[in-house]
Amino acid sequence: MGNYEVPVTAASNLTLAEKIIQKQPDNVVNVNENDPAKFLELKNAKMIDKKQFIVLGPNQPTKHSRLSKYYTESVKVNDIEVAQKRSWLTYSLSLDKIFCTVCLCFGPREDINYLRDGFDNWSNLSHIITKHCTQKNHQNAAEAMAHALSDSTIVKILNIETMRHLSKKRKEAEKLHQYLIRVIDAIRYLIAESISLRGNEEANFYNNSEKSEVFKYGADKFLNLLNLLSQYDEVLNEKLSNICSTKKQSAERGARITFLSNYTQNKLIHTMTQNVKKDISEKVNNSVFFSLSADGTTDITLCEQASIVLRYVTLAARKAVVKEHLISIVETETTTGE
Helix, strand or coil: CCCCCCCCCCHHHCCHHHHHHHCCCCCCCCCCCCCHHHHHCCCCCCHHHHHHHHHCCCCCCCCCCCCHHHCEEEEEECCEEEEEECCCEEEECCCCEEEEHHHHHHCCCCCCCHHHHCECCHHHHHHHHHHHCCCHHHHHHHHHHHHHCCCHHHHHHHHHHHHHHHHHHHHHHHHHHHHHHHHHHHHHHHHHCCCCCCCCCHHHHHCHHHCCCCCCCCCHHHHHHHHHHCCCCHHHHHHHHHHHHHCCCCCCHHHHCCCCCHHHHHHHHHHHHHHHHHHHHHHHHCCCEEEEEEEEEECCCCCEEEEEEEEEEEEECCEEEEEEEEEEEEECCCCCCC
8 A cells, every 4th residue: 555644634723713614515715814905805705705704803903003992992890890892893904994894794885884884084983983883784784794693603603702701701890899899998997997098109009129018118008008918818919910010001991990099099988988877877767866966176287177976876675775976077167156
């Protein structure tokens, strides 16, 4: 017998597109690039060409400064904003235009659709991209694509990829949620102990060269408390390490969410304040008696201030219990008693 070679196919090295097209019998695929210009060269694109172009994914060069910020959009997951990829948005380098892959492949040709035909008016790009998904022609094209991709092989593979993406986003959202709980608890502790939160040289906190496992000079109590806890908490350690490493770098929106700024801190404190007042108000409404008193005093700056104190009586195990809460401290404009 003569020598011969057995052709070997490395299935594990095939791309997603190659796996799908490999299972399409008796079809010739004419699209092997995700540049919209290549698709437009097909005068009468067949359904297999459209499927192949969709599966190849969008062409989104990260070095394109005008477009990179539009590749993702901010969506809310459990009331937390995360970045979601606009998988339908693609760019043609040869044409220097932006396209919608869904409308390009499955959109009707008789209507006006800027992202189907290619758009290069960069000054108006933000408005066009933001409104595109809400337009009827895009929604019709998406529905047509869904019917076209009803082939079980394609749907199964795309569903797997979608589920992986959603699973990743859910894990990211859950990590962010756990991180936020720790930030809130740190703020609550410092407030309960009447300890100041902010420092005058907080940049040291983000400076890796000044890294300390316990203390960073100038960062003050809030950031240093988180820094200390991060040595024993995996969630805090991972998030704070990412924050410090990406502070001076370009990062996705999700990576830039820190909840460490004084603005965010004050918003969290305000929310806590409202919740505490609401809880006290409900208890007063269910109390037997209550009283309101105001007492004025002068602080170290000789500013007259009045403390507002609320006292009420509740019944616990048939016994009267007196509760007292400092509601607010306000500046007194006049001291005449009128």
